[in-house]
């Protein structure tokens with residue numbers, strides 16, 4: 001693959017710093033370090049000795065982060081890993097808990113902009129979409145091998161695409177003649193499948209289907225709830241978890257999980273006191289989420305669908321005997 005500069009404009013940067021409030025001496029995890037934009041700002045704010053652990057499953061992102069974060073020397077540890085494995089990563093580093101954890105979900109600009117990665121419906125490329133190139137299943141594998149029902153289900157569920165059934169049926173018909181291997185082949189099929197009147201309204205007709213396939217290939221929504229739960233467990237009391245999402249499916253998962261961890265009690269509403277023993281773990285901050293300013297959206301249109309959610313780890317409530 002041709003070497004290109006990996007530049008990604010970090011979204012909601014000021015807001016992330018304000019809510020994470022990095023301090024010198026603190027240890028922070030960036031679970032989606034990408035090009036290292038948020039990570040560099042966290043390291044600046046936690047100077048002179050704040051530490052940052054950066055994870056990414058994409059080796060190209062990690063190389064870019066290594067270049068960008070080199071000036072911070074030993075304060076930075078970069079690990080090529082899926083964030084579902086954060087507990088193991090921190091255990092191997094001898095870190096039982098940390099002061100703050102950031103997830104900036106979705107794809108980075110370079111992943112979208114490099115045609116060979118196959119994420120973009122604007123550019124011709126192989127139908128790949130793997131963030132981690134060692135994973136076995138590509139978007140082409142799904143499109144050429146799944147049954148029509150399953151394909152329609154993925155496009156409907158992960159793309160919230162109203163024409164999912166028609167798109168799946170067109171894909172299955174076309175692939176009988178020739179395998180679908182490139183982004184532009186798939187774009188053409190989607191354009192044929194969506195009636196002209198609906199195609200004229202607003203967004204690119206392939207946007208939802210591409211989002212759906214990307215989510216399915218990278219199993220994005222499958223790992224998220226468990227990863228967030230684990231992250232909450234790995235925070236020190238008073239530590240914060242920040243999650244930036246880019247579509248409503250992701251955002252709903254984060255919102256509901258934070259709510260559940262803030263109020264996990266499953267006792268029937270009429271019970272005089274809690275007997276289920278489920279104790280709150282987090283306190284939700286900024287309940288509606290934080291969205292980018294108009295200025296940021298004008299400067300970086302890719303930020304327009306971003307929403308930041310924040311929660312804080314509760315301090316254990318001690319009983320009279322000093323136990324929890």
Ligand SMILES: C[S@@+](CC[C@H](N)C(=O)[O-])C[C@H]1O[C@@H](n2cnc3c(N)ncnc32)[C@H](O)[C@@H]1O
Pocket residue numbers: 008009010011031032033034035036037038039055056057058061081082083084104105106107108109131223
């Ligand atoms: C929006 S970008 C992050 C950009 C970064 N905040 C910056 O300032 O450059 C998202 C990154 O998360 C990575 N990613 C997505 N899901 C992941 C997962 N489950 N585990 C590890 N990395 C993941 C992607 O490879 C991508 O590089």
